[in-house]
Amino acid sequence: MNTATLTSALGAIVPEAAPAHPASAARCEATPAKESDMASSTPTQTAAPAPTAEPGTPFGERAGQFFRAVIPPCLGFAFVIGLWALVAMSSADFPGPAKTFDAAVTLFSDPFYRNGPNDQGIGWNILSSLKRVAVGFGVAALVGIPMGFIIGRFAFMNSMLEPIISILRPVSPLAWLPIGLMVFKAADPASTWTIFICSIWPMILNTAQGVQRVPQDYLNVARVLNLSEFKIITKILLPSVLPYMLTGIRLSIGTAWLVIVAAEMLTGGVGIGFWVWDEWNNLKVEHIIIAIFVIGIVGLLLEQLLLLIARRFSYGTN
């Protein structure tokens, strides 16, 4: 069935999004560095538009800058929409951009209605998916970050847990869904459970990486000053692990948002994934296309939000 192929395809995507353990070394290392690059490049980016405001700048140059920033993305969208319209014209079932747009307008004019458990506005569906992600993800952070600290700090724990994590990490979180259903005897906590499972690996691994990579220089400073364990944790370990932790959080929220759609398709209830499946059963293909855009935009916003937080906590390269 369709569901089966969809799930297996997702299974292939998920491990890629989460860091592979040995290969992640380079990746995890690169990511905080990249973030600090971004942080340091922000001033230049914000500085760039400043000359635009200067009265001396000729109008032509200002317009040129504006067009260079706006034209290529617009062209990209126009191209995709054009292609879409062409494909839709040659197919009877496939709705074109105009039809989809009309459907979107009706859909978003009343996003928060409730006609029984299986017929609710798209707003509710998005919110319930976000709620599941938030809960599963939050619990994963509560468990995963301390575990990452323990694994990073104690070599014994590392060699004890590493093989287990290496085996469990590549498993698609959807494989854990039946276990969740069995344990919780309800659909809703079961999909939250899959989110927990997929979020916890990047969290553990990145935090552990961060702890293992606390520069020896800083630890030497701590030793020479003879700092208390509390000061070592608050003044040295936490701040230097934070960028790695945020990378883990960002990787896991991306994965979580991928997985929730698939999990909800399987469990039903209220949620954007279930909604997609329901609209497929109703043969409202234009709603599925809208859902694809909505899922993409929400995922992008989540990612941007976390990037913003990460930037706030990245220190200049020293």
Place this chain on the structure above:
Amino acid sequence: MNAIVKVENVGMVFETKKGRFVALKDVNLQIRSGEVVSLIGHSGCGKSTLLNLIAGLTLPTSGVMLCSGREIAGPGPERAVVFQNHSLLPWLSCFENVYLAVERVFGAKEGKARLKERTAAALEMVHMTHAAQKMPHEISGGMKQRIGIARAFAMEPKILLMDEPFGALDALTRASLQDELIGVMEKTGATVVMVTHDVDEAVLLSDRVVMMTNGPAATIGEILEVKLDKPRDRLALAHDPHFAECRGAILEFLYQKQMKKAA
């Protein structure tokens, strides 16, 4: 003679993948209170290793290390270290970096206001008051090194250990920091052990220059007393015959007796 640090028959062997590597062998050295000692020698001879042993960051594989009559079992705030790469914590401002050290050493006995005064005084000493609230990445390499020195001096250590404190700096900055250091050492009467690559720096700053032989199994080759009055002035010394003599002796040791074959 009151030796604050005693290094007796110390050897240091590293266990490496290729087997045992004898870095230091039979090192004997006594450092008097208030004395400034430089360690000089070719790259890789074991200067940092010896300094880290005095700091207690590593422990010797043989021999005895004493500080004020007690065996050195680990690092401690009475032996402050200025690291070669400054090692300021990037998430703390310059003030907070120094304050962290001050709080650790004096926090038990003194109030917050006094600790802040001490921090401010240390920054003042290296002329960095204006940068107190800046973050380390916002200041230059030379300024960072000055904060590192302020942090070490603020702890009022018995001994100050410096591993090539100016190694990463350009010649002009280096000279001005050397002058600053001369002033600070004069004011505090600190005992200093300093690793350096620079012959002029060794003569200018120290009472004794400890010259190390090439590794492996490096040891102390010669010790030179620098009998120049303090405080010293770099311009006046340029024509001082004793300065030239000391310089000559070190150069001769490094480039004739311990000539290093090109690797």
